[in-house]
Amino acid sequence: MTTTIDVTVLADLLRRAAKAEILPRFRRLGQDEVRAKSEATDLVTEADEQAERMIKAEAATLWPEALFLGEESVAADPALLDKLEHADLAIVVDPVDGTFNFASGIPAFGVMASVISGGQTVAGIIYDPMGDDWVMAEKGGGAWLRRPDGGAERLSVAAPVGLEHMVGMASTGYLPKEKRAEVLGNLAKVRFLINYRCAAHEYRTFAGGHVHYLMYNKLMPWDHLAGTLISQEAGGYAAHFDGSPYLPHHFDGGLLIAPDKASWDVLRREVFTV
């Protein structure tokens, strides 16, 4: 592999795409309730497609060797996913994460990208269009909150606490039906559960040290690669339910993230009994 990707250039590209294609479509709904619903769906689709198109086109110019995977590209060509495992260099993009919120006018959505090299995530970027800042990480370099004015703060996960004091996010909707009620019932053991319906903001909140656990079961790479690396670089512990490492070409097996291994073990044993 000869090429490396300057993550600040990729981060800036996500921001420009958000300003050009995403923010102008946020909350641009008509007054009429029925019209608003179909319009909302259209606007989400347009924001998704146009932002991905712009990022993909510029990425192809900047890094022509890199495999490009986006949610929209994969929808058009599912075979792209199989290429991730063996790609020398790949860029994985979620143009609008939190589309349900975006469509509902709720300002909890984000733009995410990760860089994969030799089967490992080497960089992750989460851009927040509303707040105009990034949380990002390069493997081995820590997790950082960066602002367009150049300001940067190092992020670290929360200090471990007992199960009954934990606050976190768990996406239970994709668990097997028979396990969903069990896990939800177990969640009564933690202090409370938050659900933003937006992985970008959930990872951001975890890496900033505001919550103690994240759990996902549907592992599309554009939803989780960037956030998992950022969480790890902020000091967190991430693994599949069976304890094995989560890698870019894994699409199932569950993902549980906690401030440390001991918290992870408690959560796995007491709550996420999948």
Next chain:
Amino acid sequence: MTISDQDILFLGDCIRQAAQAEIMPRFRNLGSGDISEKASAIDLVTQADLLTEARITAALRERFPAALIVGEEAYDADKSVVPALADAELGFVIDPVDGTFNFAAGLPVFGTILAVTVRGETVAGIIHDPVLGDTVNAIKGAGAFLTRPDGQSTKLKVAEPTALNQMVGGMSWGHMDEPDRSRVCANLAKIRMTFTPNCSAYEYWMVASGKLHFIGHSKLMPWDHLAGVLVHQEAGGHTAKFDGTPYRPGEITGGIISAPDKESWQLIRREIVGI
């Protein structure tokens, strides 16, 4: 005591100005030092809370000198202000920063809430979103409206009733005790999607505009719920305490559910709350 249209305009301006002056400058405006970041986030939340409440309280005192003014700060100093809402001739209930967890985490999902009560009845509710600039208003008997910063105003309406497994909603169980806690948690598996933004201001806006089918809460601090419940009712929804009685100013126990209609309300009480 009646509240005029001019009063409502005054109240809306009052909370918008307070939010602009005291909340927004502190949102995401954390120190640049690594070590001080978390401590300063909490300080900023606290300052935003205290100073916004003080600013709104001062403005209300000047215009309504005899009114009972209730906020978290006022309550911390004197717990009797909450039960006093049941009889007060005119009361104002303030939540300066609702959704403080999100505020501190840097998520723009929080709001400023004001309720107006007259002799134990909520007569007006205002929910303001300082980041996007939207204001939700309800006046008893006159409907609920969302006004955008450009002045465009939309009447709010709750969702159409639907089957339980199609519902999107949330029931906050964080303040429930066992055995209710585990039961309610597990019952949420029966709905299509949960949404728990941990912010009453957003939850009531969403449930009143049909973006959520239902919400429910066990802890009823008046600043979290009075304005939102009126907004929901004026948007056509049915809100009542778990025992079926109306939720009134001054009450803090009993739990409430807000649903599109009475039948949906009963379904949610039975299948989610499980009583």
